[in-house]
Amino acid sequence: MAEKIAVLGAGSWGSVLANMLTENGHDVTLWSRNEEQVKQLNTEHTNPRYMKDFVYSTKLTATTDMKEAVKDSSVVLIVIPTKGLREVAKQLNAILTELHQKPLIIHATKGLEQNTYKRPSEMLSEDIPSENRQAIVVLSGPSHAEDVAIKDMTAVTAACEDLASAKKAQKLFSNSYFRVYTNDDVIGAEFGAALKNIIAIGAGAIQGLGYHDNARAALITRGLAEIRRLGVAFGANPMTFIGLSGVGDLVVTATSKNSRNWRAGYQLGQGKKLQDVIDNMGMVIEGVYTTKAAYELSRKRQVQMPITEALYRVLYEGEDIKTAISQLMDRDLTSENE
Ligand SMILES: NC(=O)C1=CN([C@@H]2O[C@H](COP(=O)(O)OP(=O)(O)OC[C@H]3O[C@@H](n4cnc5c(N)ncnc54)[C@H](O)[C@@H]3O)[C@@H](O)[C@H]2O)C=CC1
Ligand SMILES: O=C(CO)COP(=O)(O)O
Structure with a gap:
C-alpha cells in the first residue's frame, strides 16, 4: 500500500532513501534546512554536494518547511547525523503536537550522543513522547548510499521491539535490489551501527x-x-x-x-x-x-x-x-x- 512519507535530512543517505521510497511507489516529501539544495532537488533533480552525478526521480519533492513534509504522513524517516538529531526531533515533536499526528518513526542514524552516550532511538523516544508517535524502528546495515543509488544488491535490518512495526518498515523499503530483514534487538542494531x-x-x-x-x-x-x-x-x-x-x-x-x-x-x-x-x-x-x-x-x-x-x-x-x-x-x- 502506498504511504505518505516524510524524510528528514537530505544528505547522501536521506536523499537516496527518499528516492528509493518514491520509486517503491510511495508519496515522499524530503525535508532539508537548505533552501538552495531544495531548489536544486525540485528543479534539476540533483543534489551535487552529496550525490555527485545522481539524478533523482521527478516524483520526489523537497521542501524546507518541515510541517509541509510531515502533514498527513503516516511515516517519518529521520536521516540526520547524531549531532543534529535532538534539534530535529524537537522540531518534529512540536509539529506533531500541533497537527495531532502519530506517525511511525524510522531512523537511520549511526552514532552515540556525546556526554550522555545515548543511542539514537533513546534520544528520539525522549524528544518525541509516545503520544506523538507509533514505535521507533532502526534501519541499519551495510548500505552505502552510492551503491543503493545505482541499485546494487543491498540487504539491511529493520529493528524494533514491536515486530509488526519492523515488518511495516520491511515492506516499505524492500524491492528487487534492496532486501530488508527484521530483528527485535534495537540495542544490538544501534551499538553495531555506531x-x-x-x-x-x-x-x-x-x-x-x-x-x-x-x-x-x-x-x-x-x-x-x-x-x-x-x-x-x-x-x-x-x-x-x-x-x-x-x-x-x-x-x-x-x-x-x-x-x-x-x-x-x-x-x-x-x-x-x-x-x-x-x-x-x-x-x-x-x-x-x-x-x-x-x-x-x-x-x-x-x-x-x-x-x-x-x-x-x-x-x-x-x-x-x-x-x-x-x-x-x-x-x-x-x-x-x-
Ligand atoms: N551515507 C551513507 O551511505 C549512510 C549514512 N548513514 C547514517 O545516516 C546519517 C546521515 O548520514 P548522511 O546522509 O550520510 O550524512 P551527510 O553528511 O551526507 O548529510 C547530513 C544531512 O543532515 C543535515 N543536517 C545535519 N544536522 C542537521 C540539523 N541539526 N538540522 C537539520 N539538518 C541537519 C545536513 O544539512 C545534511 O543535509 C549518519 O548518522 C550516517 O552514519 C547510514 C547508512 C548509510
Ligand atoms: O554506514 C554506512 C554504510 O553502511 C556509511 O558509512 P560512512 O559513514 O563511513 O560512509
Missing part, C-alpha cells in the same frame, strides 16, 4: 600507512569482539553482531572507499591532520565523535575496548598512529574469547 565506524577509521588508517590484508582482517575481527563486548554489557543479543547491522556493516565500512569513515582513516594514516580531514570531507564522519563517546562509555562500564582506546588517543590526544599500533601489538597475550 561502533563499526570507529573500526572503519582504524582500517583506513592502517591501509593509509601501508599495512595489508592480514592487518585489516585482524582489525575487523578484534574490532567486532570489542563492539560485541560493549553492546552485550548494555543488554544486546550477541547474535545481532554476526548479522547485517553487526559484522555486515563493519565489513562494508572497513573495506569500502565509499565510506567516509574509512576515507578519513586513510588520510590520517597518510599523515593528514584530523581537522583538515574533517573540513575537506564535507559530509559527516560519525566515527570521529563516536570514538570519544564509546571510549568514555567503555571506561565507565569497565569494558575492554583496546582498539577504540588506541584510536581515542590518536584522534583526541595527538598520539602517533604507529605508536598506537605498537601499543596494541605489545599488550599482554590473551585468549581470543576473553
Whole structure:
C-alpha cells in the first residue's frame, strides 16, 4: 500500500532513501534546512554536494518547511547525523503536537550522543513522547548510499521491539535490489551501527600507512569482539553482531572507499591532520565523535575496548598512529574469547 512519507535530512543517505521510497511507489516529501539544495532537488533533480552525478526521480519533492513534509504522513524517516538529531526531533515533536499526528518513526542514524552516550532511538523516544508517535524502528546495515543509488544488491535490518512495526518498515523499503530483514534487538542494531565506524577509521588508517590484508582482517575481527563486548554489557543479543547491522556493516565500512569513515582513516594514516580531514570531507564522519563517546562509555562500564582506546588517543590526544599500533601489538597475550 502506498504511504505518505516524510524524510528528514537530505544528505547522501536521506536523499537516496527518499528516492528509493518514491520509486517503491510511495508519496515522499524530503525535508532539508537548505533552501538552495531544495531548489536544486525540485528543479534539476540533483543534489551535487552529496550525490555527485545522481539524478533523482521527478516524483520526489523537497521542501524546507518541515510541517509541509510531515502533514498527513503516516511515516517519518529521520536521516540526520547524531549531532543534529535532538534539534530535529524537537522540531518534529512540536509539529506533531500541533497537527495531532502519530506517525511511525524510522531512523537511520549511526552514532552515540556525546556526554550522555545515548543511542539514537533513546534520544528520539525522549524528544518525541509516545503520544506523538507509533514505535521507533532502526534501519541499519551495510548500505552505502552510492551503491543503493545505482541499485546494487543491498540487504539491511529493520529493528524494533514491536515486530509488526519492523515488518511495516520491511515492506516499505524492500524491492528487487534492496532486501530488508527484521530483528527485535534495537540495542544490538544501534551499538553495531555506531561502533563499526570507529573500526572503519582504524582500517583506513592502517591501509593509509601501508599495512595489508592480514592487518585489516585482524582489525575487523578484534574490532567486532570489542563492539560485541560493549553492546552485550548494555543488554544486546550477541547474535545481532554476526548479522547485517553487526559484522555486515563493519565489513562494508572497513573495506569500502565509499565510506567516509574509512576515507578519513586513510588520510590520517597518510599523515593528514584530523581537522583538515574533517573540513575537506564535507559530509559527516560519525566515527570521529563516536570514538570519544564509546571510549568514555567503555571506561565507565569497565569494558575492554583496546582498539577504540588506541584510536581515542590518536584522534583526541595527538598520539602517533604507529605508536598506537605498537601499543596494541605489545599488550599482554590473551585468549581470543576473553
Ligand atoms: N551515507 C551513507 O551511505 C549512510 C549514512 N548513514 C547514517 O545516516 C546519517 C546521515 O548520514 P548522511 O546522509 O550520510 O550524512 P551527510 O553528511 O551526507 O548529510 C547530513 C544531512 O543532515 C543535515 N543536517 C545535519 N544536522 C542537521 C540539523 N541539526 N538540522 C537539520 N539538518 C541537519 C545536513 O544539512 C545534511 O543535509 C549518519 O548518522 C550516517 O552514519 C547510514 C547508512 C548509510
Ligand atoms: O554506514 C554506512 C554504510 O553502511 C556509511 O558509512 P560512512 O559513514 O563511513 O560512509
